[in-house]
Each structure stands twice: as C-alpha cells, then as structure tokens.
Amino acid sequence: MEKFIEIKDVSFSYINDYDDPPTKNTVLKGVTLDINKGEFVAVLGHNGSGKSTLAKLLNSINLPESGDVFVDGMNTRDEDKLYDIRRTVGMVFQNPDNQIVATVVEEDVAFALENIGVEPSEIRKRVDWALKKVGMYEYREHAPHKLSGGQKQRIAIAGVLAMQPKCIVMDEPTAMLDPIGRREIMQTITELNSEGVTVVLITHYMEEAARAGRVVVMDDGKILLDGAPKKVFSQAELLKSVGLDVPDVTDLTHGLIRAGIDLPDDIISEDECVERLYQLLKKE
Amino acid sequence: MGIIRTEDLTYVYGEGTPFRKTAVDGVNLDIEAGEIVGIIGHTGSGKSTLIQHFNGLLKPTSGKVFIDGEELFADKSRLKEIRFKVGLVFQYPEYQLFEETVYKDIAFGPKNMGLTDGEADKRIKETARLVGLKPELLDKSPFELSGGQKRRVAIAGVMAMEPKVLILDEPTAGLDPRGRDRILGLIKEYHAEKGTTVLLVSHSMEDVAKTVSKILVMNDAKVFMYSDRSSVFAKADELTAMGLTVPQVTRVFDRLRAMGIEFDDEVFSIDYAKDLVLRLLAEKRR
Ligand SMILES: Nc1ncnc2c1ncn2[C@@H]1O[C@H](COP(=O)(O)OP(=O)(O)OP(=O)(O)O)[C@@H](O)[C@H]1O
Ligand SMILES: Nc1ncnc2c1ncn2[C@@H]1O[C@H](COP(=O)(O)OP(=O)(O)OP(=O)(O)O)[C@@H](O)[C@H]1O
Ligand SMILES: [Mg+2]
Ligand SMILES: [Mg+2]
Numbered sequence: 001m002e003k004f005i006e007i008k009d010v011s012f013s014y015i016n017d018y019d020d021p022p023t024k025n026t027v028l029k030g031v032t033l034d035i036n037k038g039e040f041v042a043v044l045g046h047n048g049s050g051k052s053t054l055a056k057l058l059n060s061i062n063l064p065e066s067g068d069v070f071v072d073g074m075n076t077r078d079e080d081k082l083y084d085i086r087r088t089v090g091m092v093f094q095n096p097d098n099q100i101v102a103t104v105v106e107e108d109v110a111f112a113l114e115n116i117g118v119e120p121s122e123i124r125k126r127v128d129w130a131l132k133k134v135g136m137y138e139y140r141e142h143a144p145h146k147l148s149g150g151q152k153q154r155i156a157i158a159g160v161l162a163m164q165p166k167c168i169v170m171d172e173p174t175a176m177l178d179p180i181g182r183r184e185i186m187q188t189i190t191e192l193n194s195e196g197v198t199v200v201l202i203t204h205y206m207e208e209a210a211r212a213g214r215v216v217v218m219d220d221g222k223i224l225l226d227g228a229p230k231k232v233f234s235q236a237e238l239l240k241s242v243g244l245d246v247p248d249v250t251d252l253t254h255g256l257i258r259a260g261i262d263l264p265d266d267i268i269s270e271d272e273c274v275e276r277l278y279q280l281l282k283k284e
Numbered sequence: 285m286g287i288i289r290t291e292d293l294t295y296v297y298g299e300g301t302p303f304r305k306t307a308v309d310g311v312n313l314d315i316e317a318g319e320i321v322g323i324i325g326h327t328g329s330g331k332s333t334l335i336q337h338f339n340g341l342l343k344p345t346s347g348k349v350f351i352d353g354e355e356l357f358a359d360k361s362r363l364k365e366i367r368f369k370v371g372l373v374f375q376y377p378e379y380q381l382f383e384e385t386v387y388k389d390i391a392f393g394p395k396n397m398g399l400t401d402g403e404a405d406k407r408i409k410e411t412a413r414l415v416g417l418k419p420e421l422l423d424k425s426p427f428e429l430s431g432g433q434k435r436r437v438a439i440a441g442v443m444a445m446e447p448k449v450l451i452l453d454e455p456t457a458g459l460d461p462r463g464r465d466r467i468l469g470l471i472k473e474y475h476a477e478k479g480t481t482v483l484l485v486s487h488s489m490e491d492v493a494k495t496v497s498k499i500l501v502m503n504d505a506k507v508f509m510y511s512d513r514s515s516v517f518a519k520a521d522e523l524t525a526m527g528l529t530v531p532q533v534t535r536v537f538d539r540l541r542a543m544g545i546e547f548d549d550e551v552f553s554i555d556y557a558k559d560l561v562l563r564l565l566a567e568k569r570r
Contacts, residue, residue: 018384018425046460047432094431095376142303149375149454150327175457176375178326178487179529204460207532245461248490248532248554255558270532274539281545281564
C-alpha cells in the first residue's frame with residue numbers, strides 16, 4: 001500500500017494570548033498516523049479532542065510544533081510546496097459561514113479553481129457538476145450568505161468537489177444537513193472514494209463512521225483506537241467512557257446480548273441488524 | 285389559547301428582486317404552553333425563518349404572531365418586554381459570542397434584563413454547571429474553546445435568562461454524543477422543572493424522538509403536519525419523500541414488520557426496541 005499521508009509523532013499547541021500571562025495549550029500530543037492512498041478514514045473524538053486541529057495539519061494551515069506531516073511525499077513545512085499541498089488536499093471546514101468568499105454561489109464554488117489556474121471553460125464544467133452533485137444548481141446565482149444553514153454547507157462541499165483533489169478532508173460536513181442530504185453526501189463520499197480519492201471524514205455521527213473503511217478515535221490529543229469499524233465499535237464501553245457512542249443498531253444488539261440473546265457483537269449496519277433480528281424472530 | 289399562535293403567517297425574502305423567496309407560507313399554528321415541540325423539515329424548508337418570528341426578529345410580510353396572547357408588533361413599546369419571554373438560541377450560536385470571557389458572555393442576557401449582579405452570578409454559575417462547562421472555563425476567552433464547548437456557552441447564555449419559551453435551532457449539531465445527550469437531557473430537565481415551552485429544531489430524528497411530545501413538520505415553507513410523535517413517524521414514506529426520515533430503530537422495526545414479523549408496537553427508542561424483541565422471543569417460545 002502506498003502511504004499518502006504520514007503524520008509522524010506530531011505535537012501541536014495553541015498559545016492563548018487572551019490569558020494573562022499567555023498560556024500554552026498542547027492539544028495534539030505525539031500523534032502518529034499513516035493513511036494510505038484511496039483509504040476512507042473516519043475520525044471520531046469528543047468535542048475539543050483535537051480533530052479539527054489535526055485536519056488543519058493536512059494542508060499546512062497548522063504546522064507541527066514537533067514532528068512532521070507528509071502529504072503525497074511533501075513536507076507540510078515546505079513553503080515552496082504550499083500551493084501543491086493545498087491542491088492535493090481539499091478541505092471542508094467545520095463552519096460553512098467561515099468559508100464563504102464570494103457574493104454569488106457559483107463564484108464561491110469557482111474561487112479555488114481560479115486560484116489554482118484552471119481553464120475558464122473547465123471551471124464552468126466543474127462548477128456546474130459540483131453544484132448538481134450537492135443539489136444546489138438552481139441556487140447558482142444566489143447570494144451564499146442568504147442561504148439556509150444546510151444550503152451553505154452544501155455550497156462549501158461543492159467548492160471542494162469542484163477542485164477534484166486527490167484527498168478530501170471534511171470536518172463535520174453533514175452537521176447541518178437534513179437526513180436525505182446527509183445520505184446523499186455520504187453517497188458522494190463513497191463514490192469519490194471508490195474512484196480512488198482518499199477521504200478523511202470527521203464526524204459525530206456514529207452511523208457515518210460505520211460506513212468508513214477505517215475508524216480513528218481521538219481522545220485528548222491522542223489516538224485511542226484505530227481499526228476497522230466493526231472492531232472499533234465492538235468496544236462500546238471504552239467509546240462511551242470518552243464521550244462517544246456506537247451506532248443505534250449496535251447499542252440495541254449489545255443490549256440484547258446482555259439480556260442473554262445469542263447475537264454477534266459487531267453489528268454496525270442497519271441491514272445487518274434487520275437480517276439478524278429477522279432470523280431471530282421469524283416463525284419456524 | 286396557546287402561548288405561540290400564528291395567523292396566516294407569511295414571510296418573503298427579497299421582495300422585488302429576482303431572488304424573491306416565500307420562506308414561510310400561510311402558516312397557522314397554535315402551540316400550547318408547556319409543550320415540548322420538535323420542528324423538522326428539509327434543508328431550506330423555512331424552519332429558521334419561522335422561529336425568528338416568535339421573538340420578533342423578523343416581522344411578518346403578512347399575517348400575525350401572538351405570544352402569550354399579545355400580538356407582536358402591535359405596540360412597539362411592548363416588543364422588548366415580549367422578547368424577554370422568548371429566548372432564541374440560533375443555528376451556529378457560537379459565532380455570536382463576543383465577550384472577553386465565557387462568564388461575561390453568559391452574563392450578557394441576564395444583565396440586559398436588569399438582574400442584579402448577585403442574581404445574575406447565581407444564574408450564570410448554575411447554568412454553566414447544567415450545560416457541563418467546568419468552572420475554570422468561565423474565565424477563559426470563548427475564542428479558545430472548541431466548537432462544542434462554545435455551543436454550550438451560547439445555550440447557557442439564553443437559558444440563564446429563564447425565558448417562558450425556549451427555542452433552540454439545531455442545538456446539538458456538532459456536539460459529541462455525550463454532549464448531545466447532555467444537552468437534550470438538560471433541555472428535558474429544564475422543561476420539566478420550569479414548565480417552559482420548548483421548541484427544538486433538529487435534523488436528527490433520533491434526538492427528536494427521544495426528546496419531544498409533539499412534532500411540527502415543515503415542508504416547502506408550509507406546515508405539513510403538527511401532531512404527536514407517533515402520528516408523525518407513522519408517515520415514513522411521506523417523510524422520506526420530503527427529505528426526512530424516521531429514527532433508525534423505527535426504520536429497523538418498520539422493515540421487520542414489512543418482512544412479516546407481527547407486532548403492533550411503535551418503536552422510537554432503543555430500550556423499547558430491546559424489550560420488544562425480548563417479548564416477541566418469549567411469545568415465540570410459548
Ligand atoms: N484557534 C484556537 N486558539 C486556541 N485554542 C484553540 C483554538 N482552536 C481550538 N483550540 C483548543 O484546542 C483544543 C482542540 O480543539 P479542536 O477544535 O481541534 O477540537 P475538535 O476535536 O475539533 O472539537 P469539536 O468536536 O468541538 O469540533 C480545544 O481544547 C480547543 O479549546
Ligand atoms: N437572508 C435571506 N435572504 C434571502 N433568502 C433567504 C435568507 N435566509 C433564508 N433564505 C431562503 O429562505 C428559505 C428558508 O430558509 P431557512 O433558513 O428558514 O430554512 P431552514 O428550514 O432553517 O433550513 P436549514 O435546515 O438548512 O437550516 C431557503 O430557501 C433560503 O434560501
Ligand atoms: Mg472540530
Ligand atoms: Mg435553519
């Protein structure tokens with residue numbers, strides 16, 4: 001497997017200037033993580049565990065205090081590579097309001113493409129494609145700041161899709177979406193991933209993480225668990241102890257196991273849960 | 285008569301521009317005092333626009349809004365007073381934090397209402413504890429907090445005003461599961477203790493199912509339905525067609541029923557689902 005992202009023993013601190021005297025808050029504490037090309041990794045962790053801080057290391061917004069981060073072989077400290085790194089890793093930030101840059105939706109989506117020097121005709125094509133992908137094509141001439149919360153979120157996602165980067169990092173992209181919107185974005189992510197795009201998805205929805213190829217759990221600036229979703233979610237107690245949870249269907253089956261029912265402890269999808277319960281309850 | 289009532293409420297954005305949009309269209313509502321109501325609806329269906337009418341942030345294009353029997357905007361001099369009755373926690377409220385410390389941010393509303401320092405202090409510490417903010421965070425700048433921590437500060441700021449009606453626009457979006465449970469538990473507790481009317485806008489059917497007694501479904505600027513939880517979630521197909529869904533456990537048991545497993549129960553919670561499976565197994569063995 002080809003390593004695509006290498007995070008090597010990285011620590012990161014914020015200096016809180018508001019405090020008097022300023023204090024140092026170390027929020028990543030020796031994180032080591034390799035992500036292979038084409039992987040779909042979900043990152044879970046309690047509020048404040050360092051997920052967004054970690055994400056911003058991947059396109060040089062944050063630079064490690066110690067240790068190194070490599071993206072497609074480029075050290076994120078290397079200023080000459082900044083442009084290439086930002087082209088390689090597209091990022092959807094946690095709050096869509098913070099990334100609106102233009103006064104018209106389609107210009108907003110085109111912004112990054114213009115910056116990286118894509119041909120105008122190609123820009124037109126990609127912007128239309130991306131807006132259709134997120135179901136916001138009819139809104140292309142609207143003002144982004146006058147959209148609803150979920151609509152803004154879709155625009156932010158379109159902006160990154162249009163860049164067609166090798167790697168997409170999404171920081172809670174579905175937090176404001178309705179259920180179908182959430183499902184559609186998950187479908188888009190899965191589709192892109194199957195076409196070879198490396199995906200890092202930060203989420204507080206356990207059901208979304210269950211659909212990734214791999215789940216990384218952060219706790220207080222460290223990596224607590226790292227493995228296949230089935231393996232990670234079988235550790236319900238540990239997850240709950242760090243502010244997280246398991247998918248509802250896992251919670252249900254674990255409850256039944258405790259009540260003495262014979263079921264596997266690694267059910268994480270709805271389909272699997274329905275099938276197992278059906279086998280259990282159907283008439284002989 | 286209910287605590288929140290609307291008559292043919294309509295709101296249009298961008299009148300006279302090419303982007304004219306009727307975001308709320310002829311809405312008639314009557315919400316009883318003390319109710320805890322979930323508001324669901326697809327992206328852009330008009331939820332945020334609707335609730336911003338309830339504390340006079342938006343003025344109806346046409347139609348009327350009554351709070352506690354009093355018509356909003358009928359008498360301008362009463363507006364401020366009525367606003368204190370209705371506390372609104374915005375979507376992404378954390379981006380409206382602006383004070384130097386968390387403490388001062390929570391204090392803003394209560395001070396504005398004219399509470400004494402001592403009284404405000406009591407409420408601030410009490411609400412901070414309720415929403416799970418550690419005391420040492422009170423002296424920090426809100427800008428140093430994580431997304432989820434900021435959310436709690438914003439919610440605490442409105443709760444500390446102890447309004448008669450508490451409206452929260454997606455209060456759990458972006459919170460970790462423990463934070464989500466805590467905020468929902470806190471909303472329920474707050475509701476039970478103070479008898480406050482609560483309106484909870486949410487995209488999480490699971491959160492809605494475990495928190496509210498009634499559900500308002502918005503679809504394309506109109507009210508699709510305002511009814512109790514089971515009547516709403518019984519309409520799984522209609523909900524799906526309008527961008528919504530039912531809670532995951534409800535879906536699991538809807539599917540089992542469709543596959544021929546026989547039971548009459550409506551399932552909205554994991555605990556109920558577990559008991560149901562155990563009961564069905566016991567019946568099967570008999
Ligand atoms: N710009 C900043 N300045 C100072 N401290 C910060 C800043 N951003 C985050 N922090 C602190 O760093 C820690 C990690 O924050 P981060 O935003 O990475 O967490 P997170 O896991 O993304 O949380 P959430 O789920 O709430 O988004 C938190 O304790 C937070 O208070
Ligand atoms: N300031 C504004 N100017 C013009 N149109 C607006 C404005 N705010 C919202 N709209 C439009 O009004 C409609 C309703 O928006 P609203 O924010 O009420 O939806 P919502 O149900 O809260 O959606 P979400 O679930 O995404 O938050 C949308 O089509 C939106 O584009
Ligand atoms: Mg974050
Ligand atoms: Mg809204």
